[in-house]
Amino acid sequence: MNDTFQQISLTGFMKHNGGLEFKNISESDYQFRARVQDIHLNPGGITHGGFIMSLMDSGMGTAAHRALDKNAKAATISFDVKFISASKTGDQLLGTARVLRKTRSLVFMQGEIRCGELLIATAEGIWKVL
DSSP: OOOSSSEEEHHHHHTTTTTTEEEOOOSSSSEEEEEEOOGBBBSSSSOOHHHHHHHHHHHHHHHHHHHTTTTEEEEEEEEEEEEOOOTTTOOEEEEEEEEEEOOOEEEEEEEEEEEEEEEEEEEEEEEEOO
16 A cells, blocks of 8 residues: 555644654554654653553554545544553654454554564554544
8 A cells, every 4th residue: 555654643732742654554554653752751761651642542543534434534432552661762663553343333443552673552442433
């Protein structure tokens, strides 16, 4: 499908978080990425969990939108994140999103974020088709 990342999320919430790059891998698989900046750190000097969650919600949500019919919109109704490892300033976080199942009213997703080979977080979520 698309072999290059596109800059998205240049408006709204993710714009203030440094933006998000995104690409389609297949009809059910997608990738997204962002680089950790100093503003993304918690007081302990590692990437804040809220940034990880926002990145995953935006990346997986973009995947849910792209998996739907052209003009359909969706909103997160359930989102569960597991934090596995830490990242720091300068790290590039690469996320994957997979559509597990689509119905007329829901999209079930699974995702993860890695820094190189290191697994940072995993997530599962449900998006409501609006």
